Amino acid sequence: MTATKITPSGFTDEAFEAFLAAREEPAWATQQRREAWQAFGRMEWPKSDQEEWRRTDIRMFRLEKYQPPQPVSAEAELPPALLAEGVQLGGRTASLNSQTVVSELDPSLAAQGVLFGGTEQILREHGDLLRPYFGGPAFAMGHDRFSALHGAFWSGGAVLYVPRGVRVAEPLHVLAALTDEGVDLSRITVVMEEGSEATLLTETAGGGKLAFHCGAIELLLAPGARLRFVSLQHWDNTVWHFAQQQARLQSNAQLQWTIGALGARLAKVNQEVILCGEGANAQVNGVMFTEGKQHLAYHTLQQHEAGNCTSDLLYKGALQDQSRIVWRGMIKVDPGADGTDGYQRNDNLMLSNHARSDSIPGLEIEADDVRCTHGSTTSRVDEELIFYAQSRGLTRREATRMIVSGFFQQVFDRITIDSVREALGEAIGRRIREYRDT
């Protein structure tokens, strides 16, 4: 093709129609988009008088600066993936500016009925299978204009579908990459049928100057399914990151969800775990490191709809320079969800006097016979520890790194995937400078 198609600029009605025209997808999926686009039109951007946005200032964000996802040039290079290094993978996908450019799956997994690949491809080929799950409850939560935008213009990302009883031994990997000023509206959907097992490692990278991510993650676990899910947000420190993430666990399902939050200029993430069936168990691990003027806001929800479920959340963050972390956590226990065991904790380590952290735990309990605990701590690097380590020959920077890695050890001890622990530890270690009490 030689003619250059001129795409209308910005996220306009015109652009939306052009975007739809260029796509091949089931009619029901297009209908979802239209509904989301209408919702987008009705809504306003979040304001600072809303509790959820009180601490997160997005006045500098301008959607007009961006375009709906555009086709990428073939020679554009992918940044390296941290979580895949040295790991034997069962399959991988990669996207650049929301366009899937790599999609591979071990044929032996495909033969067992496992579906894994770019979202568009799986949706085209297996639309009927996905229909009951796709764009479901996680997107219905769409309580703000960002999720509506995502619902209308989502593209790229990946789908993993694991049939009943199938165990995927080797991890699968999803990379979402951005170029300068690029836009990523990718969506990750995981459907784990009854008794299935898998490990999915997802990460983001790149962004150069001023890129924009508005994404969604939906994890659906049928009874007895087991999923280890990792989402590492590792954009350049220039990227605007908005994300809606939800997991729904049926009875006796087990989820280990590890979040790494290292990148982005500003991130606003809603991470929700809904325990819908008796005896489900979710462990949530958060590892955050911020520097410069980064602002990361994570709003977590552990909702116990059914009884006898366990949810255990531990977020740990270290803050350098003038950065800021906001964590607002909520455990909700619905009426009748007796026998609930819920835990949430957030610890922050300040590496500078100019950093700031806000930890706001919350409980809403409407059932009897529940055990819910929460806590948060903020601490500083202790000069006595630095001196002790230095007296053993470690430089000030090595001492700082060791103390920070010790701070994270408690959450690393919970992560059962070696490569993830190592990658997170190394990525953080590279960014730590020597601690000075300033």
Place this chain on the structure above:
Amino acid sequence: MSDQEVQTDILKIEDLHVSVGGKPILKGVNLEIRRGETHALMGPNGSGKSTLGMAIMGHPGYEVTQGAVWINDENILEMGPDERARRGLFMAFQRPVAIPGVRLADFLRHATTNVRRPERREGEELLPMREFRKELREKMAQLRMDPEFARRYVNEGFSGGEMKRAEILQMAMLRPKFAILDETDSGLDVDAVRLASQSIAEIGRSKMGILIITHHDKLLENNVPDKTHVMLGGRIVETGGPELARELHANGYDRIRADHPEAAAEEEAMRQDGALQKAM
């Protein structure tokens, strides 16, 4: 090569004045330790023994207002604590701090690498894991420490005795030229002190200069001091041989105070100052 031709390393403390929080604590300390020598430093509580150790090691809260500390011809006061460690200086602390989440083995592997390869730069290879582990296990066995101990976090939840033993283990791994042992016998039971005393002697055989700060004579059993120094009111007021250590252990410091009324007055002033500060 004959012994005379070997240049022995020397740690030399010259007219050292140290203040803490603006308050003068050490008022001119002079001390010379050669590698291979053992010195005992005694003195009543609050006389400034730990302050001397901390200042030599380079704790930022201990401000040197006058004097110098030399290792051979280098004034180490211009160096950070890590550089001093790499020059072969070590201090076993009276009250070691805990480093949560950092395993003793990992900490020591890093420390041992840096001290044994002083020219190592950040990010360069550490000592090979297998060799290091083997050596660490051997040293722990000598100190009758459970090998599992290395997997615990540095000093976290250690008993007083475990902490002191871990300090000796670190010294054994780092093989310093000069070691200051600050009340390494406190918190240990009789058997543990004997073991510590033997271990220190064994490690010291590789020609270490040792300054043992103690109130007792048990640690000195296997480490007979070439010299015993007595500190009072921030000064070394007397220096003698092993018999001085024995005398002080048996009879206390009354004779010292009587013989050095000026230093005793300093001591009294410091004590009142401290009591006053506590009261405020």
